[in-house]
Amino acid sequence: MVHAFFDPAQTAAFNALAIKKDSTFEVKYFGFHGLAGVTRTLLALSGCKFTSVNPEDWASEKPHTPFGVMPLLTETSADGKTTIHVAETGAIERYLARKFGLLGSDAFEEVLVNTFVSNNHSLQWAILSKYFIPKDPEVKAANKETLITSNIVPWIKYHEEHLSTNGGNGHYVGNKVSFADVTTDFVIGLIQGVTGEEFVSKTKTPAIWEVREKLNKIESVAAWKKTEEFKELNEKNFATLGFY
Amino acid sequence: MVHAYFDPAQAAAFNALAAKKDSTFEIKYFNIHGLGGVSRTLLAISGNKFTSINPEDWASEKPLAPFGVMPLLTETSADGKTTIQIAESDAIERYLARKFGLLGSDAFEEVLVNTFVSNNHSLVNAFAGKYFAVKDPELKAANMELLITNNIAPWIKYHEQHLAANGSNGHYVGNKVSLADVTTDLLLGLIQGVTGEKLVSKSKTPAMWEVREKMNKIKGLSAWKQTKEFKTLSEKNFAALGFY
Numbered sequence: 001m002v003h004a005f006f007d008p009a010q011t012a013a014f015n016a017l018a019i020k021k022d023s024t025f026e027v028k029y030f031g032f033h034g035l036a037g038v039t040r041t042l043l044a045l046s047g048c049k050f051t052s053v054n055p056e057d058w059a060s061e062k063p064h065t066p067f068g069v070m071p072l073l074t075e076t077s078a079d080g081k082t083t084i085h086v087a088e089t090g091a092i093e094r095y096l097a098r099k100f101g102l103l104g105s106d107a108f109e110e111v112l113v114n115t116f117v118s119n120n121h122s123l124q125w126a127i128l129s130k131y132f133i134p135k136d137p138e139v140k141a142a143n144k145e146t147l148i149t150s151n152i153v154p155w156i157k158y159h160e161e162h163l164s165t166n167g168g169n170g171h172y173v174g175n176k177v178s179f180a181d182v183t184t185d186f187v188i189g190l191i192q193g194v195t196g197e198e199f200v201s202k203t204k205t206p207a208i209w210e211v212r213e214k215l216n217k218i219e220s221v222a223a224w225k226k227t228e229e230f231k232e233l234n235e236k237n238f239a240t241l242g243f244y
Numbered sequence: 245m246v247h248a249y250f251d252p253a254q255a256a257a258f259n260a261l262a263a264k265k266d267s268t269f270e271i272k273y274f275n276i277h278g279l280g281g282v283s284r285t286l287l288a289i290s291g292n293k294f295t296s297i298n299p300e301d302w303a304s305e306k307p308l309a310p311f312g313v314m315p316l317l318t319e320t321s322a323d324g325k326t327t328i329q330i331a332e333s334d335a336i337e338r339y340l341a342r343k344f345g346l347l348g349s350d351a352f353e354e355v356l357v358n359t360f361v362s363n364n365h366s367l368v369n370a371f372a373g374k375y376f377a378v379k380d381p382e383l384k385a386a387n388m389e390l391l392i393t394n395n396i397a398p399w400i401k402y403h404e405q406h407l408a409a410n411g412s413n414g415h416y417v418g419n420k421v422s423l424a425d426v427t428t429d430l431l432l433g434l435i436q437g438v439t440g441e442k443l444v445s446k447s448k449t450p451a452m453w454e455v456r457e458k459m460n461k462i463k464g465l466s467a468w469k470q471t472k473e474f475k476t477l478s479e480k481n482f483a484a485l486g487f488y
Contacts, residue, residue: 001409001410002406003405003406003409005359006356006359006406006410008352008407010352011352011353014351014355015352018351018352018355030306066359066402066406067398068398068402075314086359087359087363087394088359088360088366089362090361090365093363094358105262105323106259107262108252108254108255108258108259108262109255111258111262111335111339112250112331114332114335114338115310115330115335117334117335118332119311119331119332122332125369125417129369129373144291144308154312161247162250165245165246165250166246166249174252181308
């Protein structure tokens, strides 16, 4: 029997809801940023109402999910009549990015956004898997130097360069916020979690820093980051994973 | 100065070429499947002419690439007048998948394809980080046991389930090949490279195996896999990474 998330019977309803920008959302995930941080930022950007749910009894919910993992997105139509679900971080982020116009304005811009997102994902994975996921401090320390030399420093060089050639306006593509900008904001947090302000800061990497500043100037993002909920997610993220 | 790949002056030409299905292509990458494998498979499926180039002097070309890494895709229009380039394996794969109709037929199907692709990428990342990147044979073996329990076995369970629920027709979405199918085919190779037929095989995982069998029946792909070039890439991949 097909999983509810994948049932083709909902195709028409799903397609109709996919283009709506007035839904309400629920993000099911643990009480920190982790793999849901970018999703919550995308929702904050959109200005749509969203709640974060950290299941009290994940063990009993797990078998009902398509892959036994979170995050999971639930979207409910403005009239309350339609509900759809999306699983997998990559799919959720891309679904929201498309819905809210964060994938560029045409095929060319979409490729550019995807290019920077892809490069960001590579760094994100390297830092998470080599530094924040390992618990052994010796492993962390052993990986740190290589991470800096082979991954972080090149990333900084290329992104500072490409952002500068786009005018240092805090955007990767044209003059509009995109999925690329949101993922870089997340990556800045990861890098600073490893190296503090040694490599990435307003003075050292002005073009990269401007991405964060521009994002934080968006009214709904600024509002989200001032909530108690966000501050708690931040603190728990630092406590559990080691970065803000 | 903006990098040639990102120059907005080419937007119109790029957008026009993005919609064409009669271009010729070049993939610049090492002589293994590695991060270029899925792209080559997508091109083979499309039936378009493509060449693989392994730069003799990558060190001198590296600074010219937008992020100093390969693979890199070059696409030339049928009339030879327009050339565009794309960096980053994810962006390349997504561009080709969209061009050749491998991202589903509507928003719902695209989310489904993205969901399975995302879940597949997680397993590829786990392999890369815990197995391929590890040099110490004892650590590799220890990690492989955990990889099997925590990542591979669940992946097999869920994918066999979802593919069976779609009728075990060798496709994740409807009755058409998609980027999800292509990435699963890659993973079957990775898993068998490490565990032989212990975990995945026609008899043990029939629904998943049908994905590979359906793919290999696609004319352009089966022709590609019979070429000497493909066989060399497979052999070199096995020598370098341990899977075909």
